[in-house]
Amino acid sequence: MSDKTATRREFLGSSGALMGSAWVAFHLPAIRAAAAHARNALARGVTSFEVLTAEEAAELDAIAMQILPTDDTPGAHEAGVVHFMDRALGTFAYQLLSGIREGLEDLHGRIATHSAVARRFHDLDDDEQKTLLREIEKTPFFGGVRFLTVAGMFADPSYGGNRDRVGWTLIGFDGHFAHQPPFGYYDRAYAAGREGGPP
């Protein structure tokens, strides 16, 4: 089975599978533990990191802010995506951690070619950060950070990201799990006798 596992990793690393996130391997008991852990941590007001070092967290936060930047609406930073990442990498996405660390190392190696002074990603200016990310945007490392960023932005807040539901609010998902018609503009018009609806 080991040779097939290796092939699977190659597949997961390179494929745009249906879920788009297949690089991440999940684990059922751990994901439940992650949610419980995140809830407890939030309840205790914990803001420190348990898996990531402060520098790793600052770097991942900076990358996440490039993926979903803060403009007139909150971005990945305000959603607390890096806290989601910390908990994910300590629990259900633990298999990603070594790849993330290797990816950050590789990133630091590239920084020298972009800046004479900066050593860390979050020291680069905005343009330099963008240029560097464009260089690595096809790598499994970037795919993994992008997955964690998007998941941390839009997952149920119980996982520690999507704080104050800023991710859901951004796209117009209200997080209400019950609705009444009309739901949108066109079915409202239909019900009013337009759009071929009953008069």
Added chain:
Amino acid sequence: MTRGARFSPRQEVDFVVIGSGAAGGVIAKELATRGFDVVVLEQGPYLREHEFKHDELGYLFNQEIMGPPQEHPQTFRRTEAEEAQLWGPPSPLIYARVVGGSSVHFTGNYWRFREIDFVERSRLGPIAGTGFADWPLTYDELEPYYTQVEWEIGVSGAPGPFDPPRSRPFPVPPLPVKSSGVLFERGARKLGLHPQPAPMAILSQPHNERSPCVHCGFCTLFACEVGAKSSSLSTVIPIAVATGRCEVRPLSTVYRLVTDATGRVTEVAYWDENGTEHAQLAKAVVLCANGAETARLLLMSESTRFPHGLANSSGLVGKYLMANGLSFAWGVFEHPLNEHKSQQVTRIVLDFYDTDPARGFYGGGGMDARFLTFPILFGLQDGVPPGGPTWGAEYKRTLRETYTHMMQVVGHTTSLPLQSNNVTLDPTVKDVWGRPALRLTYKDHPDDMAMMRFFQEKALEILDAAGATKAWPVPLQETSLVAHMLGTCRMGDDPRTSVVDRYHRAHDVSNLFICDGSSFVTSGRGQPTMTIQALAYRAAEHIGRSARRGEI
């Protein structure tokens, strides 16, 4: 809630039903209400409605109710010439592992088959290289059971212009139309097509003491927390349990059907949740584990007498797998649709149901308007038009502007039965129980691909006619994700070319019945569950009658 009757595994019951999904639930209810003792063995947990969550990360990405791929690995290859590789997530064969089976997480599209589906081979003639065949039954024979499904299971709908004859109206009216349905209707009418309300196994009004849909929007791949989705969990299983003659035994993983020297099944061997082995004695067994798991169990139950797997003298167990084709197109509109609200589908078009020789290839299908995405999935892929940015300010702006303004048109199409498309036992990979992993081998017939392409073009025409400000196709791909597992124990009169007879009795084993998607002879037009359940009602009636007459 009660688990109903309790039987000792060493007590011989009238029937063991393996699987509690769309077919197993119906069979268990029908047999128990006819006075038989029934044990239902279900590999998943017995979750109740209030335990279900709107947790996308857990349900879609971790396959929480489908079973995580680490525990249930599957392998995939296109053709038998290749070595199958571990595949997913998502697993290539997706189904729910809970009491109620995949009916718990289905979308609920409940189209009846039409007359043509059962006799298409006679009408069109043979198709070289395929197992294209007529069914051993007709629409007229199945009609009363379709009606029974609509009333007992609970289907919301209204008659459509192409409906086959029906003996009773729908029990409850269609669900409220969504903006996607209105726009789909607008576009389809402009093209001279005939959109109609979608028949859905989701209640629009109270029915059979169940409450209606609250429009949470989390149907496909999720489970209904108010029991408005007409799953086996919320409909037939409670009735079966209430008879006091049916025990639903969850977390029971079957690994072998045990036969005696005369070739009859005597007991069903399974592990409980602690891994302890048990064997339930039974006079007869009804296997309803879905088109993948049913085939796996039969292949795993080989013996000296049945060297190629139980009930497999034809060599067809696991073969002729039909997945149904899927094609997708997205459209963006000027005003908000808010498609995340309410259930997935409200309008369908069935104008292209029949095979049209003028197209130059076999097949037909239907299409619907829907919005099958959720916030994470949307952010990862669905909110990103082809060639659009996948990160950065413009990416964020696209997500922000389009989530509430988008809809999909989806084509659901025929798959031809090919022996080269099948499920088999992987020779090396094992699941968490040590059972051989399911190995999927699948490559769509060229006509199936042509049909998907045809429907995708129609979808784009409809979106355009509806006034989409932007529309794009999701690139067509050969099937590697199968939610409809059809045809792997096909029914027929000839034991050399089919696995079960017209009443679902295995040709080779007189007290074994097999009823689920595996019984299908052809694929229909992409919405099989209605027909699976109609077959289950019909099968149960005959099984019960045979048992009474001592003919099992």
